[in-house]
Amino acid sequence: MALSTISLLNHLLPKPSVPYTLTAIKALKPLLVPRRTSMCSFPGPSFSSSSSSSSWKSSLAQSTTSTNSTIPALHHGIPGPQDDLLVLGIETSCDDTAAAVVRSNGEILSQVISSQADLLARYGGVAPKMAEEAHSQVIDQVVQEALDKANLSERDLSAIAVTIGPGLGLCLRVGVRKARKIAGRFNLPIVGVHHMEAHTLVARLTEKDLQFPFMALLISGGHNLLILACDLGHYIQLGTTIDDAIGEAYDKTAKWLGLDMRRSGGPAIEELAQEGDAKSFKFATPMKQHKDCNFSYAGLKTQVRLAIESRNINAAIPISSASIQDRSSRADIAASFQRVAVLHLEERCERAIEWALKIEPSVKYLVVSGGVASNQYVRSQLDQVVKKNGLHLVCPPxxxxxxxxxxxxxxxxxxxxxxxxxxxxxxxxPEDFMYDIRPRWPLGEEYAEGRSEARSMRKARIHPSLTSLIQASLHEQQS
Incomplete structure (x- = not known):
């Protein structure tokens, strides 16, 4: 991944010995060997803009295109790559506390999620401090329940995987702290996971035929992202949001319409939209003049808010108490919003497919994942786009x-x-240990045609000392 990553706290770990360093370099080599002649063949290493450590180990780990360090299994008792693995996954990036145990053959042994739906309804969205407290209150229970349902103890695990970014820093810290406590006590390795990469790769658990390269559209409350997944840890970013994500637009619209937010805005809008006329409000499709694959939902949100004001809709009156005429107006706005919001996705996907096939003609699949991918209207519309372009749509359950x-x-x-x-x-x-978390952590290197000057995201950089290391490694491979 262009901002590749990253092991937790690389810069705070002791500096490696010479044999350990040489082993790490050898582990890096397979990632540097060109495999194809397209852009997917060799990404060009880059590292997270949040990295400031100058140590060799930190620089090396940041340079790889994976989400984690390239340190091989050096600890006794850790199963090798081909052995049966049992991994506990912990997720606390936003408003749900989640844990699961998965076997390396794809068997899901347990899955536990503690929702913060009541908090969402109370605050009309995610309140970071409240979300952190909610995570802290249930994290021990959620993890223990995941182990109990899998009929396992911590000693049976092969490793701990935990989301380290992107997300809300306060929330991420809760999951990372828990993961490190378990790993330290039971001598388990840790895999730091990129939240959006996880949304991408889960499709490979449910769709066994899904091989690299493939495309992915990741849509949620905080993210809109179109990527070309060339290989594990190697992603080309075709488009991203320049302001608000589609899930956030769904949530805001639902809140303004006085809908029940306990299930989040997406399901509420989708349900109400079935009663409305999707063409009753002529909302403009975002970014029609921009010939790239980036997204913007701020303008559409403004259009919706003005339409709500024009109909004198009072969000303080819940939809369940609205008059027949008022409910009809709300349904029309919901349907019109959803049509244009998803049309924006369709147009961006059309162009992204064209770009992806130029980069890697062998692409056959588009994965659609993230919270908004649960929306059946979204799936049906994108399925038409994908079929028209000769691809197959893959959506996790x-x-x-x-x-x-x-x-x-x-x-x-x-x-x-x-x-x-x-x-x-x-x-x-110690309790006050400074965890390496990545609240802002882009996935993949930007495709040149997709770069937008409007975006505030820093460009990936290559550390000077790293360039010579990589060149030396490539030279040795070629010789």
Whole structure:
């Protein structure tokens, strides 16, 4: 992944010995060997803009295109890549506390999710401090329940996988702290997982024929992302949101329409939209003049808000208490909003497919994942786009589209098999330890045609000392 990653706290771990360093370099080599002649063949290493460490180990780990360090299995008792693995996945990036245990053959042994639906309804969205407190209150129970349902103890595990970004920093910290406590106590390696990569790779758990390269559209409350997945840890970013994500637009619209937010805005809008006329409001499709694959929902939100004001809709009156005429107006707005919001997705996917096939003609699949991918209207519309372009649509089941521990555990398994993980942390790690979390963590290197000057995201960089290391490694491979 262009912002590749990252082992937890690489810069705070002791500097490696010479033999350990040489082993790590050897582990890096397979990632540097060109495999194809397209852009997917060799991504060009880059690292997270949040990295500031100058140590060799930190730079090396940041340079890889994986989500985790390239340190091979050096600890006694850790199964090798081909052995049967049992991985606990922990997810606390936003408003759900989730844990799951997954076997390396794809068997889901347990899945537990504690929702913060009541908090969402009370605050009309995610309140970071409240969300952190809610995670802290239930994290121990959720993890223990996941182990109990799998009929396992911590000693049976091969590794712990945990989301380290992107997400809300306060929330991410809760999951990382729990993961490191377990890993330290039971001498287990840790795999730091990119939340959006996990949404992408969970499709490989449910769709056994899904091989690289493939495309992915990741849509949720915080993200809109179109990527070309060239290989594990190697992604080309075709488009992303320049302001608000589609899920956030759904939530805001639902709130303004006085809908029940306990299930989040997406399901509420989709249900009400079935009663409305999708062409009653002529909302403009976002970014029609921009010939790229980026997304913007801020303008559509403004159009919706003005339409609501023009009909004198009072969000304080719940939809269940609205008059027949008022309910009809709300349904029309919901349907019109949904039509244009999804049309924006369709248009961007059309162009992204064209770009992806130029880069890698062998692409056959588009994965659609993330919370909004549970929306049946979204799926049906995108299925038409995909079929028209000769591709196949792959959508994980709705229970694996929203944030969950299964996707984190599976992504951990994929990277662990490649030897990409961090060694166990010390058992006596202090409570005030500074965890390496990545609230802002782009996935993949931007495709040149998709770059937008409007975006504030920093460009990936290559550390000067790393360039010579990579060139030396490539030279040795070629010789």
């Amino acid at each position: 709705p229970s694996l589209c929203t944030d969950n521990g299964v996707m984190v555990a599976w992504t951990g398994i994929e990277h662990y098999r490649m030897g990409r993980f961090d060694p166990p942390p010390p058992a006596d790690e």
